[in-house]
Amino acid sequence: MKVTILQSNIAKVLGTTSRVVGSRTTLPVLSNILIKAEKGKIKFSATDLEVGITTGTIGKVDEEGEITLPAKLLSDFVMNNKDESIEIKTEGTAAELKSSHFEAKIQGIAAEEFPTIPEVPNAEPIIIDKSLFVESLKKVAVAPATDETRPVLAGIYMVIDDDNLTLAATDSYRLAEKKIKLKSKFASVKMIVPSRTINEVLRILSGKSDAEIKIISADSQISFLIGDTHIASRLIEGSYPNYVNIIPASSKITVKTKHSELVSAVKMSSLFAKDTANNNVKMMVGKSDLSILSAASQAGSAKSKIEAEVSGGELGISFNARYILDFLNVISDDKVTLQFNDGTTAGVFRSEKDPDYVYIIMPLKLES
């Protein structure tokens, strides 16, 4: 293989691919990026066996071929290089890199040892507006379980039904659900996408100017297509819990408060809650205010009081402070709405701007 690529173009494709590379992997080739030159097109691929990314760039192809090179060393060489273009020429399983000021020889691994990244399935794609998809994914991506005790909970549940897309995630302590109206109808499908994959999709989308994303699923695989970048991932097998019953149908007490003030109040009390199990803070809904108390710990205790519009009565209820902050971090409202029935049933957290989003937190046992 012999190719010449603009430094800025290699930097871009390495930025897209190199994060997927496993750093503590037992299979050395997974630390490498696959570079493949074929029919005037140069493709860069990386995979950690769960998620695979392939993206293309233009360049001069003098000789077709392929090789895998260590992602870290290749990225360091390219990012530190301010020359206009870089030539990559293979010599067995090594590559010579040349630009006007710099030369390097990097030892690689034969392309044959690189795992196959699944092709894009030959099926009808679901087309979604990119910025709506990103905004929606972020709102649910805070909620999946981070451990693998129940594998299905470590994913984002995606349901397509006609022109409705529902995204949901829960770690069984809190739940986030977001509904999206699509521009046209698509075949019904239910998928559980690993949250690791969703985080990669979000990262890559944030650097792309494309207006749309295409999603294609088949045979327990899912593909996300953004321009000429393809993210392929396995789906999580199993059936997602029927979470809809957890969302309270009605609420007695409604509390409206300023977003920024609630953030400060919860943060402040959670500083003192760190010692206690579950990062426990207690909300006291008053007649026209909301107090956040930290459970007293050895280090001390704190109390924050903010103004609130309250209807339906007073209440005391305890939550994990981190779950409240996760919700507050993903919405951009000036005001937020909290809904409760009593101190032992789920609290409902809502964004006024986005009525199609709901966030539920299970209360902690009230301390006596």
Place this chain on the structure above:
Amino acid sequence: MKVTILQSNIAKVLGTTSRVVGSRTTLPVLSNILIKAEKGKIKFSATDLEVGITTGTIGKVDEEGEITLPAKLLSDFVMNNKDESIEIKTEGTAAELKSSHFEAKIQGIAAEEFPTIPEVPNAEPIIIDKSLFVESLKKVAVAPATDETRPVLAGIYMVIDDDNLTLAATDSYRLAEKKIKLKSKFASVKMIVPSRTINEVLRILSGKSDAEIKIISADSQISFLIGDTHIASRLIEGSYPNYVNIIPASSKITVKTKHSELVSAVKMSSLFAKDTANNNVKMMVGKSDLSILSAASQAGSAKSKIEAEVSGGELGISFNARYILDFLNVISDDKVTLQFNDGTTAGVFRSEKDPDYVYIIMPLKLES
């Protein structure tokens, strides 16, 4: 004690003091900040037993007294607090903190358990222009030893002789020396200041607008006074090596090159040098260019070539890349001058802008 202080003022004094606090300390009171209210003045102090910092702020003193409070929790409470002022009231060894939205009770430790920070010695201060002192300290603070094998090398050597101040540091592999002309004559003194102290002084000076710094030393202690902030430190005992003989009196070969190009070239080759002991890179001085080669390692090798004005002949010499980058990072010249005699004696690195600064690196053994 009962005091009320503006939030912005507490934030400022905690910023100055709280970095000195030991986090993994076996003496719990060292994790605390001492707050002392006396005669309408409020003082905050922190110490790790080597360096002690005391700084003052204004506030309303309703009741004199003192207490120590955990630096981390106190800082978190103050930094997250956007209210205008905070009241601190002691109750035994605890303190109640109150502002318009927040209340906290923080458990502290009695002030009597806090170590004494030495008073400012009653001697004539040396007065130095602040920005000149900062710029000069930075240029030598890269060179002291980071281990304690030879305690004197873990410090910055400061020599006052009439109106001359000399700063020097060496870890025995490289040496930095900077001379400063003072505005008046002072009594002669030689001191070795722990580099930990110098780093604190630099950090604190960077946030201060004062034009001058005062230095007072007595009884193997040194005090730095900046406005109403006092940094007290022990001095390192022992005699500093007679380093002057290490600086080559003359050089056969002179190389002038662009600062930015040398930075890129050394960085690039050092990427590949990481595997090799000592971060070894080889400089090849040509007729009108300078090449930087990495020693070939398992991962690969690199070569960078930049233009240079060379006089006195060609040469090959090996250095630890990090030592070269340390020099390049502290100077702000467009061009740098390198001087050599042969491949086995010290290389001299100079800034054109600052003829009073010299940086020496001992070469590594050339590989055959």
